[in-house]
Amino acid sequence: MGLAYRLPLLSTETTANIVSLLRIVIILTIAGSAISSRLFAVIRHESIIHEFDPWFNFRATKVLTSDGYYRFWNWFDPTAWYPLGRAAGGTLYPGLMATSGAIHNFLKAINLPVDIRNICVLLAPGFSGLTAWATYMFTATMKDDAAGLLAAAFIGIAPGYISRSVAGSYDNEAIAIFLLMITFYLWIKALKDGSALWGTVCALFYFYMVAAWGGYVFITNLIPLHVFALLCMGRYSNRAYVAYSSWYAVGTLASMQVPFVGFQPMRSSEHMAALGVFGLLQLVAFAELVRSHIPSRQFKVFLFGFVVTIFGIAFSGLVALTYAGYVAPWTGRFYSLWDTGYAKKHIPIIASVSEHQPPAWPAFFFDLEMLIFLFPAGVYLLFRELRDEHVFVILYAVMASYFAGVMVRLMLTLTPVVCVSAAVAISTLLDTYLDPQEPDSAEEQAEALSAAAIGDAGKIAARGPAASGGKKTKGAAVPPPTQHGAAPTAQQQAANAALGDIQTPDAAPSKVQAFKTGRESRGVYGLDTRALVSVYTLVLLLIFVLHCTFVTSTAYSSPSVVLSSRNPDGSQHIIDDFREAYYWLRQNTKSDAKVMSWWDYGYQISGMADRPTLVDNNTWNNTHIATVGKAMSSPEDKALPILRQHDVDYILIIFGGLLGYSGDDINKFLWMIRISQGIWPDEIKEADFFTANGQFKIDDEASKTMRESLMYKMSYYRFNELYGGRPGMDRVRGTAAATTGPTLDVLDEAFTSSNWIVRIYQVKPEDPLGRDLPSANAFDSGKRRKRPAAGTAATGAGGPKGRKTRRAST
Amino acid sequence: MPPKRTASGPAPPVVATAGSSSTAREAAASSPLVTLQRSYLAHTPARLRLLDAFMAFLVLSGVLQFVYCIAISNFPLNSFIAGFASTVGQFVLCASLRIQANEANAAEFPKNSPERAFGDFLFASVVLHFFVVNFLG
Numbered sequence: 001m002g003l004a005y006r007l008p009l010l011s012t013e014t015t016a017n018i019v020s021l022l023r024i025v026i027i028l029t030i031a032g033s034a035i036s037s038r039l040f041a042v043i044r045h046e047s048i049i050h051e052f053d054p055w056f057n058f059r060a061t062k063v064l065t066s067d068g069y070y071r072f073w074n075w076f077d078p079t080a081w082y083p084l085g086r087a088a089g090g091t092l093y094p095g096l097m098a099t100s101g102a103i104h105n106f107l108k109a110i111n112l113p114v115d116i117r118n119i120c121v122l123l124a125p126g127f128s129g130l131t132a133w134a135t136y137m138f139t140a141t142m143k144d145d146a147a148g149l150l151a152a153a154f155i156g157i158a159p160g161y162i163s164r165s166v167a168g169s170y171d172n173e174a175i176a177i178f179l180l181m182i183t184f185y186l187w188i189k190a191l192k193d194g195s196a197l198w199g200t201v202c203a204l205f206y207f208y209m210v211a212a213w214g215g216y217v218f219i220t221n222l223i224p225l226h227v228f229a230l231l232c233m234g235r236y237s238n239r240a241y242v243a244y245s246s247w248y249a250v251g252t253l254a255s256m257q258v259p260f261v262g263f264q265p266m267r268s269s270e271h272m273a274a275l276g277v278f279g280l281l282q283l284v285a286f287a288e289l290v291r292s293h294i295p296s297r298q299f300k301v302f303l304f305g306f307v308v309t310i311f312g313i314a315f316s317g318l319v320a321l322t323y324a325g326y327v328a329p330w331t332g333r334f335y336s337l338w339d340t341g342y343a344k345k346h347i348p349i350i351a352s353v354s355e356h357q358p359p360a361w362p363a364f365f366f367d368l369e370m371l372i373f374l375f376p377a378g379v380y381l382l383f384r385e386l387r388d389e390h391v392f393v394i395l396y397a398v399m400a401s402y403f404a405g406v407m408v409r410l411m412l413t414l415t416p417v418v419c420v421s422a423a424v425a426i427s428t429l430l431d432t433y434l435d436p437q438e439p440d441s442a443e444e445q446a447e448a449l450s451a452a453a454i455g456d457a458g459k460i461a462a463r464g465p466a467a468s469g470g471k472k473t474k475g476a477a478v479p480p481p482t483q484h485g486a487a488p489t490a491q492q493q494a495a496n497a498a499l500g501d502i503q504t505p506d507a508a509p510s511k512v513q514a515f516k517t518g519r520e521s522r523g524v525y526g527l528d529t530r531a532l533v534s535v536y537t538l539v540l541l542l543i544f545v546l547h548c549t550f551v552t553s554t555a556y557s558s559p560s561v562v563l564s565s566r567n568p569d570g571s572q573h574i575i576d577d578f579r580e581a582y583y584w585l586r587q588n589t590k591s592d593a594k595v596m597s598w599w600d601y602g603y604q605i606s607g608m609a610d611r612p613t614l615v616d617n618n619t620w621n622n623t624h625i626a627t628v629g630k631a632m633s634s635p636e637d638k639a640l641p642i643l644r645q646h647d648v649d650y651i652l653i654i655f656g657g658l659l660g661y662s663g664d665d666i667n668k669f670l671w672m673i674r675i676s677q678g679i680w681p682d683e684i685k686e687a688d689f690f691t692a693n694g695q696f697k698i699d700d701e702a703s704k705t706m707r708e709s710l711m712y713k714m715s716y717y718r719f720n721e722l723y724g725g726r727p728g729m730d731r732v733r734g735t736a737a738a739t740t741g742p743t744l745d746v747l748d749e750a751f752t753s754s755n756w757i758v759r760i761y762q763v764k765p766e767d768p769l770g771r772d773l774p775s776a777n778a779f780d781s782g783k784r785r786k787r788p789a790a791g792t793a794a795t796g797a798g799g800p801k802g803r804k805t806r807r808a809s810t
Numbered sequence: 811m812p813p814k815r816t817a818s819g820p821a822p823p824v825v826a827t828a829g830s831s832s833t834a835r836e837a838a839a840s841s842p843l844v845t846l847q848r849s850y851l852a853h854t855p856a857r858l859r860l861l862d863a864f865m866a867f868l869v870l871s872g873v874l875q876f877v878y879c880i881a882i883s884n885f886p887l888n889s890f891i892a893g894f895a896s897t898v899g900q901f902v903l904c905a906s907l908r909i910q911a912n913e914a915n916a917a918e919f920p921k922n923s924p925e926r927a928f929g930d931f932l933f934a935s936v937v938l939h940f941f942v943v944n945f946l947g
Contacts, residue, residue: 194919196906196930200937238918242906246934249899253941256891263887285905292914293849298842 002438004527019145026149027136031129034156037549038125040557042167045574047121050559052600052617054170055607057096058120060088061170064101065116072097073259079612080602081624082594083646090259091620095179095212096172099123124165124174131416132156134181139420141188142382142389143427151423157548160367160415163556173412176213181416183209184396187223188389190247194239199246206247207254210261217270217334218413220255222399223247224277226392231284235388241285248278268328272318279314283307337406348678349619352671355409364404366555367411369547370540371422378421381428397421426537432524433533439523561604563661563757575659581758582608584751585650593649598632598665598672599625601652614646622675629676633669633684635708640746640773643763650750651761655715658722658756660731666698666715667732699727699735713742714761717749722756745774861908865901872897892945899938907931 010018041050049058064072075089100119107114132152140148155161164173186202189195210216227244230236252265252274265271287307291299321327329335336343336350340358343350350356364372379397382390396417404414524530558564563575585595586609595611602616615625631642643651656664665672670686677684688705691697698712706712719728720741727736750762767776854862872894879890910919910927922930 193921194910195922196903196910196927196934199906200930200934204937238909238915242909245902245906249895249902250934250938250941253892253895253899253938253945257941257944263891266891282902282905285909290846293853294842294845298845302842302846 003436004438004524004530005436007436023145023149027133027152030132030136030149030152030156034128034132035125037157037552038128038162038166040166040553041559042121044557044572045559045562045564047118048168048559048561049117049120049170049607050166050168050561051171052560052603054120054168055603056092056617057170057172058117059603059607060092061097061100061116061120064097065104069098069101072101079606080616080618081621082612082614084621084624086618086620091618093172093210093212093214093258093260095208095210096123096170096175098211099175100170120170121168124169124171125167127175127178128156128161128165131161131178131181134178134185135416135419138181138185138188138416139423141185141192142393142420143424146431147423147427150427151419154371154419154423154544155416157545157552158368158371158415158419159548159551159556160411160418162548162552163367164412166552166557168559172213173215176209176215177412177416179205179209179212180215180219180413183219184392187226187243187247188392190243191240191388191392194237194242196242196246199243200250202243203247203249203251203254206251207257210255211258215413216255218399218403220265220271220274222392222396224274225395225399227281228273228277229391229395230388231280233391235391236284236288237388238285238288240388241281244281245278248274264328267326269322269330270334272322272327276315276318280311283310337403340406347622348671348674349622349625352668352675356407358406359404359408359411363408363411366551368415368418369544371418371544374422374425375418376421378423378425381424382421393417393420426541429537430534433530433537435524437523438525575755575757577753577755577757578604579608581652581751581753581760584753585609585611585652585760588751589650594647595650595652596628596631596643596646596648597652598628598654598668600668601654605652611650614648623679626676626679629672630680630684632665632711633673633676633689633709635705636710636713636744636746637774638683639710640763643746648763651710651714651747651763653711653714653759653761655756655759656732657715657719657728657730657737661757662732664715664732664757665711669709669711670696672711697735698730698733698737700738702738707738707742710747713744714747714759716742717744717759719756745777855913858908858912861904861911865904865908868897868901868904872901886947888945888947892942892947895945896939896942899942900935903931903934903938906934 049055060072060075063075067075072094073089075087076085077088078085080086080088100116100123103123104114104116104119107119132155135155136148136152138148139151161177164171165177183202183205186198186205190198190202206216206219209219223244227240230240252271255261256263256265265274284307287303290302294302318327322329330338332343332347332350336347336356343356368375375397379394382393400410400414400417403410561578563577565573565575567573582605585593585605589611591611593611594614595605595609596614597605599615599617599619602613602618605611605613606616615621615628619625627642627646631639631648634642654661654664655666656662657666670689673684673686673689677686689696689703689709690706691701691703695701697703698706698716702712716728716737718741719730719737720726720739722728727739729735730737744761746764747761748764749759751758751760753759764773767773769776771779875890875894875897879894884890907927907930909915910922910930911924919927
């Protein structure tokens, strides 16, 4: 056996020391780069909470740190969902807030007082370092340390994960992915060792995960699926029983301690797979015990008479309970993952969220770059050497790929498994091409054969790397200690697959026959091939780093609160309309002024403006949201009673027409209409808002209903004045606005931000003389009231005319 | 599930292989349950029987609670779940301990001695009961 290149001769101890030192340094470096690549937004702009949901988490964390844990647990928030209020303590996942609260208290205890905002902003980058470590541990159990380090490096910078965990993105996913990986790692460890201790520790981290993120349902279904697959493959082992039972018994009870989850693990269909597999495992374990006691013929009788009956009864019982309503069916949010058309038809509020749409192919390449095409290769390699834990990764890969294909947002759960299996693929490649061993020539094969007569293939394989002294070769050359691959064929394949350089005892003596049977010594000859492939892989890896940095820097590091653009000279132009408007609300309105807006902005208003809102991003009450949608899409006279009923003082809308900010309320208007149409199909009709040709237009051709709707009027009020009375140019819709701008009778413009992005209107108080608001408005603008010949109806007719005169005068 | 036995270690225990000749012929005449009972009494060590007795007690306690819940009331549902989950959880932890402490399974658990298994059992039970007490309300 020749060597392609010499390895330095070091003692085993020195090698071990160097390896462990390198490992620590590499992991620390990975954690460092994971953290630093998430800081673009903080360095470019400022340390601020991004997006919408994190504002609620931030506010809840402030409650936790200022009022203490018990007050937070029972926190009732009277300012959200204005007439209703929200029992926030029982309707949130407290894991995130508890984590940053604990860090805050710890830092305070060691006299390092850090503002809670900074802890919240930097929590996600900090946990991404831990995620890298957990992924390393997970992958190391799948293959070896080398693959683990690669996987850690991948997940440290993969944009699919960065997109949800940049600094300032203080969302549940920030800690959830770490908990997901550590729970999976502990599960695999518990399964391999068959240890109740690790099963319980896994349950504890599962509990933490339940407390942190609604995606815990993924774990609750994946682990039972893994066990069930093992059972179906005939791989039941007592270790699986010990691990799963201890995990389920402790984990389920623990998960019920979270108030938001409550009795769901007993009652909802999402959790029934875990319960079913738990029951099945008890039966199988009992059957195994019985089998050790009675002969096999009788055992068959027993198996069919007892086990199959009980399983059948239990399964049909579950189905019956589901139909009878004791077990809740799938909730819409999960059901829409299976029936992908369901949400659009029945629950528009789920379909209206942009991240609930299916992704296109480029999204996968954009978020995962080369990992996405190494991913199937890694899964294939895991298939070839199918250990119990590999089944887990394969199932995880299949399930997560499906879910990521259905919903953009679930790309996040796909990213870890892509990193793991891509790391397996790359490290197998590097193992093969960095290994200095040359395959045997024909004469050497004969020697190997004689050696094989002494020991079996496994022993040679084990001795091979020891002789060469190369630590690197270990992973590739040693056939892994399979639990179930003890059959000679499996070992042969493993040995052959490893390098092809070690011949099994029954290797064919003649070369022709060896070639026919495919056992011709295959492998890598010479330094040039090795160098070519290794350098090419290295270049791939480097390009991956460049891609990740580029994507993170350009796409995922903008705090949506602050918009930035570039001036022609390259300097940065910051558009800060949101905070301008929110702080205006905060400083210039009464502290109990109710603000009505579309639900997207609910959290930001209560977080930044500190005012009560009617609806917010926690969309628990669809009817209330539909009420707001109805008020927005009704004409003024119909909207006013709704506004009065809900004590609305201010209405806040987002208008991007002047600046070309596309995420504005006119673009969301159709969803408002659809959601309110679902509740009041008689009053709000989507078709009324389209032109005769079925187009959604805002210019002169816009339908009458559209032009009379409150949202349209608020958006384009005084818009033409900016253009000197000519129709203004709407830069989002790309058309001119209507020639005559809308007029408002029941609202006053209270504030418009400098780029017209946020417009705030005040609901007029009742007229002191008891007139209705349109006629009072007409009187104020100097329009003479018509002869009361037509009685009260005349006031209505006087309105529009009066308005027209006023418009002409301005 | 035949592959499992061959894979997971040396000879499957007791009757199926060892006492095949005489007992099997005897057993063929009687029902499986009688064979099971005889074989159990003949081949189970005392400490495993002790564990089995405890598990039987847990089953009894669980059944009683369940009957109470069905027949009378499940009113404080969390208390019922806490009590029932404690018996179920304790049962499966005992079963885990029994599996690990059973010498016939020693090959399957190279890392876990019976003492270690007992330590695991203690830890898991303490954690379980912490959650039970917390959930009782």
